[in-house]
Amino acid sequence: MSIGATWAGTHTFGAAELIEARSVEEVQDAVAGTDGPVRALGTRHSFTDLADSAGRLVTVTGIPAEPRIDEAARAVTVGAGTRYGELAVWLESQGWALHNMGSLPHISVGGAVATGTHGSGVRNGCLSDAVAGLTYVNVAGEVIETRRGDEGFEGLVVGLGAYGIAVRVTLDIQPTYLVRQDVYRGLSWDAALGDLPAIMGAGYSVSLFTMWDEPTIQQAWRKTRIGLGEDPQERWLGARVETAAEAGLVDVPPANLTVKGGVPGPWLERLPHFRLDSTPSNGDEIQTEYFVALADGPDALSAVRELGAEIAPHLLVSELRTVAADALWLSGAYGRDTLAIHFTWRNSPEAVAALTPRIEAALAPFGARPHWGKVHSMTADAVASVTPRLADARAQFEALDPAGRFANDHLRRLGVRL
Ligand SMILES: Cc1cc2nc3c(=O)[nH]c(=O)nc-3n(C[C@H](O)[C@H](O)[C@H](O)COP(=O)(O)OP(=O)(O)OC[C@H]3O[C@@H](n4cnc5c(N)ncnc54)[C@H](O)[C@@H]3O)c2cc1C
Secondary structure (H helix, E strand, O other): OOOOEOOOOOOEOOOOEEEEOOOHHHHHHHHHOOOOOEEEEOOOOOOOOOOOOOOEEEEOOOOOOOOEEEOOOOEEEEEOOOEHHHHHHHHHHOOEEOOOOOOOOOOEHHHHHHOOOOOOOOOOOOHHHHEEEEEEEOOOOOEEEEEOOOOOHHHOOOOOOOOOEEEEEEEEOEEOOEEEEEEEEOEEHHHHHHOHHHHHOOOOEEEEEEOOOOOEEOEEEEEEEOOOOOOOOOEEOOEEEOOOOOOOEOOEOHHHEOOOOOOOEEHHHOOOOEOOOOOOOOOOEEEEEEEEEHHHHHHHHHHHHOOHHHHHHHEEEEEEEEEOOEOOOOOOOEOOOEEEEEEEEEOOHHHHHHHHHHHHHHHHHHOOEEOOOOOOOOOHHHHHHHOOOHHHHHHHHHHHOOOOOOOOHHHHHOOOOO
């Protein structure tokens, strides 16, 4: 029986079987019941063969979420297959919140943290940075618990499925809060490049959307946390706020997007770009993303703009976000405050394959790292040169899984396993 493809249809899975576990015991049986390759599959929102296996895939999305809050520790523990959006609705009903969300709430917690998924905000770490504990099934089929502070923990959180199958994840939480979203049009490139940290810091979470070849930045989305700093004004550095309560983005219908127009609302209905009850994004697309130091942002953006006329015909839109530095070995923001340069491409694989090496060459002087879940052309040598703790992460994966049963072609191609 065919296992199907990634959410965007960009990779058809070649694994021989998919086990849809309903309990932790079924995950243990799935791992212990074979000597061959086995690997976790989340909600399939990665764009490559990253999640694939030469043997068996196991998904934990069918295990009940059973969220539990530890108020004293300010943490929630939840089934790893739970979608962020579903966890968020439950947390809000209990008066709690997460520090941030990715652009879509449909992704599983286990799969998102395994690839270093992020939102935006100069002070907001990636979603993985909120992981305080992991419960996983190891290569022997045993249930192992590990927590922040344990030796090697920082090498497991952004773990690419290379050490086991996470079944429960513990995340930091905080009391619920309100956010408003304001969309500005006409922000000049000079203003953005002149003081990028200030522009990206002008709100709890700021995203800039561009087609690269335009005279001004198409849209700037400022997500302001109510009670933190000043509310946005009608004009901002020459840009004008959009008054319609629901602004569209490229060809995404406004009804699929979270509410804008400065209307305050709970964090979970403003921090993601896409609504949980709608089709996220376009669906017929390929995504690529690179991480550079925020301090290098203006030069890195100028280098990509040089390619703007060639990029634009193949692009749906690019998004620029920030991620605060963290200590997670395989995080795109490891050790540096980061600018994330994202491309949502039209679904033309040949054009993307031709353009990514050129973008990578333009960004190479800035030590750009690729997003683990998205399409890129970087070689193992290139990835190693920009991932300071790759050898440490690989050594830990080798120690936990000497036979490489959790490895796959993708990890071997990138030197995450040998
Ligand atoms: C429309 C769209 C919007 C996106 N927006 C963002 C964004 O805003 N920010 C961002 O950073 N990324 C974004 N992404 C990328 C996405 O967040 C990542 O690809 C993420 O890994 C998806 O999670 P998933 O559950 O679908 O994982 P999958 O694609 O199913 O798997 C990804 C990896 O996680 C591993 N994995 C999955 N579940 C587990 C588990 N239980 N235990 C151990 N390992 C596991 C898999 O083995 C694989 O290596 C977006 C993707 C799409 C399609």
